[in-house]
Amino acid sequence: xxxSNILDQIHELPEKSKLALQNNVSEIAFSKGHILLKxxxxxxxxxxxxxxxxxxxxxxxxxxxxxxGKEGETVISMKSYVEDQPGYENIELLEDxxxxxxxxxxxxxxFNEDVxxxxxxxxxxxxxxxxxxxxxxxxxxxxxxxxxLELMKDHPELLQRxxxxxxxxxxGITQVSLxxxxxxxx
Amino acid sequence: xxxSNILDQIHELPEKSKLALQNNVSEIAFSKGHILLKxxxxxxxxxxxxxxxxxxxxxxxxxxxxxxGKEGETVISMKSYVEDQPGYENIELLEDxxxxxxxxxxxxxxFNEDVxxxxxxxxxxxxxxxxxxxxxxxxxxxxxxxxxLELMKDHPELLQRxxxxxxxxxxGITQVSLxxxxxxxx
DNA sequence: GAAAAAATTTAACAAATGATAAAAAATGCA
DNA sequence: TGCATTTTTTATCATTTGTTAAATTTTTTC
Numbered sequence: 205x206x207x208s209n210i211l212d213q214i215h216e217l218p219e220k221s222k223l224a225l226q227n228n229v230s231e232i233a234f235s236k237g238h239i240l241l242k243x244x245x246x247x248x249x250x251x252x253x254x255x256x257x258x259x260x261x262x263x264x265x266x267x268x269x270x271x272x273g274k275e276g277e278t279v280i281s282m283k284s285y286v287e288d289q290p291g292y293e294n295i296e297l298l299e300d301x302x303x304x305x306x307x308x309x310x311x312x313x314x315f316n317e318d319v320x321x322x323x324x325x326x327x328x329x330x331x332x333x334x335x336x337x338x339x340x341x342x343x344x345x346x347x348x349x350x351x352x353l354e355l356m357k358d359h360p361e362l363l364q365r366x367x368x369x370x371x372x373x374x375x376g377i378t379q380v381s382l383x384x385x386x387x388x389x390x
Numbered sequence: 391x392x393x394s395n396i397l398d399q400i401h402e403l404p405e406k407s408k409l410a411l412q413n414n415v416s417e418i419a420f421s422k423g424h425i426l427l428k429x430x431x432x433x434x435x436x437x438x439x440x441x442x443x444x445x446x447x448x449x450x451x452x453x454x455x456x457x458x459g460k461e462g463e464t465v466i467s468m469k470s471y472v473e474d475q476p477g478y479e480n481i482e483l484l485e486d487x488x489x490x491x492x493x494x495x496x497x498x499x500x501f502n503e504d505v506x507x508x509x510x511x512x513x514x515x516x517x518x519x520x521x522x523x524x525x526x527x528x529x530x531x532x533x534x535x536x537x538x539l540e541l542m543k544d545h546p547e548l549l550q551r552x553x554x555x556x557x558x559x560x561x562g563i564t565q566v567s568l569x570x571x572x573x574x575x576x
Numbered sequence: 577g578a579a580a581a582a583a584t585t586t587a588a589c590a591a592a593t594g595a596t597a598a599a600a601a602a603t604g605c606a
Numbered sequence: 607t608g609c610a611t612t613t614t615t616t617a618t619c620a621t622t623t624g625t626t627a628a629a630t631t632t633t634t635t636c
Contacts (some may be wrong), residue, residue: 268530282523286516292527310631315509322508323501329483329515330472336522337468343529344454344562368614376530381593383587464630554584567623569585 205275207304210252213276215327221320228310233302241281241295241302246288249305251279256301257365262295263374269373272298272362278328284308298366348377349385391461393490396438399462401513405504414496419488426489427467427481432474435491437465442487443551446561455559456487458484458548464514470494484552533570534563 217239231254232238240258241247253275255267260271270293281291287317314321342351351389352375356363363371372382393415417440420426427433439461446457446465456479459465467477470527471494473553500507538561539558542549549557558568 229498237512247409260533262527264531268527270527270530282516282520286513286520315512316505318504319502319508322505322512326501326508326512326515327472329512329519333515333519333522334472336519336526340522340526340529341448341456343526344456345448345450349592367612373591378594379614380595380616387615553582564624565584566586566625570623573585 205254207254210254210276210304211324212333214278215324217387218320218326220320220323224314224318225306225311225321225324228314229304229306230304231301231302234297235300236297238297238301239294240279240297240301241291241293243292244290245284245293246290247281247284248308250285250308251306252304253277254302254304256297256303257300257375258295258297258301259370260295261370262292263277263294267373269370271360272359272366272370272374274361274365278332279303284346286342298370304321343376348381349376349389350386353389391440393438395503396440396462396490397510400464400517401510403510404506407504409508410500410504411492411497411507414500415490415492418491419486420483421486422483424483424487425480426465426483426487427477427479429457429478429480430476431470432476433467433470433483434494436471436494436497437492438490439463439465440488440490442483442485442489444481444483444487445552445556445560446481447556449480453559455556458545458556458560460547460551460554464518465489481483484556529562534567535575536563537545538568538571539575 207226208222211217221256229252232251241260242250243263246348253273255275257274258273258279260273261267261269273295279295281293281295283289283291306355311325315325315356342354346354355371355375368382368386369379372379375382377385393412394408397403397411403411409548415438418437426437429448429449432553439459441461444459444465445455446459447453447455459481465481467479467481469475469477497511501511502508528540532540538557541557541561554568554572561568563571
């Protein structure tokens, strides 16, 4: 997935604005297991995933996974990006990844200079918001097995690429409960 | 809470841009029980709450409340606003309300014309996103009584203004469970 | 202020999920 | 290939939350 497609997929941009963004993007690769963003730290970059898979998790007694990101998606510490404050999430690579890197600082400059890029950034946040809102609502009505079936339907490839412990955590249940649910479904 | 404060609280705006926004805002009042936004309908306005309290809920077998809005907050069907598609939420007034009304269509025009307003819209979505993300994470680690205590701490006034059935639904539990939790805490 | 309606609590039992431990299966690596 | 490690499943019991119904309290209305 190339950077031009990724940017357009968020919101279409005039050629000139898109180039301005692309000029601030560099490519970088890390291998599986690498921690890309760290909790309790102000992050100064955002990343677009060219290839690979990552997860966001919060540490408490246990680790709670609350997001998976794959090709075309954006890796970002919202707290850093929006409020310039340390975020709560760690981002771990679940596969070797190729990434596009963009400095938040440069993006902010572009937001102030170019109305198209400002609206692109607005669309980005709006779309993320809708996804998050839908998950919150799903969590509020559906029990664990319904949420599992929903995930299988919407993102079947995740089940191939992610170990079940992380999936269970993402669904808000223990791995043991997920195993039980899976055995009941068959 | 006046419109100028509300707009600035989202993100500060140069005087000229703020006036451009304010010129598109009109005042309107409805009484308790009124349904301000309807599910399965493309909404063409957004509202800022000058005075009063509302809730957003989704209908299934039962009603699930997933948001409360009070003075200074924005009432919006994200699906309509972002994707021009019918939203899933109803917005009901829990108290008599005074509102500022803004046509989505006019706001969109301003987004394209004024970089300050585009960035204001970006900040709005970003801040809403952070709030939603925090709720999702809270839902993922915390059990019902922890979430109740958190709500009591962060928004104690809600408990005075909203009936417990709605609070229970917002917390993702039944009213009976909430009663049990409340009796165990005392 | 009394009757009616609505909201909240209590109780008893059912169902879903968690915790812990052990067994089985899959994966990684020498 | 075969051993060690990690992941997943299974089993048992504990805890939390849901369901239903009834009792109590609060609010609304006449």
